Amino acid sequence: MGSIIKFQNIESKLFEVRGQKVLIDFDVAEIYCIETKRINEAVKNNPDKFPDDYLFVLSKEELNNLRSKNSSTKLTMTRVAPKAFTEKGLYMIATILKSKQAINATFEIIETFAKVHPV
Numbered sequence: 001m002g003s004i005i006k007f008q009n010i011e012s013k014l015f016e017v018r019g020q021k022v023l024i025d026f027d028v029a030e031i032y033c034i035e036t037k038r039i040n041e042a043v044k045n046n047p048d049k050f051p052d053d054y055l056f057v058l059s060k061e062e063l064n065n066l067r068s069k070n071s072s073t074k075l076t077m078t079r080v081a082p083k084a085f086t087e088k089g090l091y092m093i094a095t096i097l098k099s100k101q102a103i104n105a106t107f108e109i110i111e112t113f114a115k116v117h118p119v
Contacts, residue, residue: 010112015070015084017062021116022084023109024058024066028093031109033101042096043083049096054089057081087113 013027029036043050058066058081085093090113094106 010108011116014112014116015066017058017066017084018056020086021113022086023090025083025085028085028090031105032093032097032099033105034097039093040083042093046096049092050089053086054092055083055085057083 010023010031013023013031014021015024016022023031025039026036029039032039043055060081062084063081090109091106094102094109097106
């Protein structure tokens with residue numbers, strides 16, 4: 001961790017779930033160079049900032065579907081259902097995380113979504 005995140009690295013972590021492009025909580029943590037539990041703490045401490053269209057918990061079926069399509073050890077080793085951040089949720093988590101790495105990561109996330117969903 002600790003290096004500047006690039007567009008391709010973020011784009012490769014995007015999954016489509018419930019008809020939306022999302023990043024899973026452990027990938028968000030990796031992008032921001034923090035532990036997943038810190039992401040989850042930020043969500044827990046700011047529940048009003050994360051309505052259902054910003055973040056949702058993956059169902060067992062959704063998690064199994066991602067596991068079948070992806071060989072990520074993070075998906076196979078998780079004991080709790082991961083959270084999926086939509087584009088709006090990623091912008092919201094950016095307002096909470098304030099480190100220099102977080103600012104750089106936020107720029108790359110914004111650029112990634114702009115390229116994936118051109119206006």
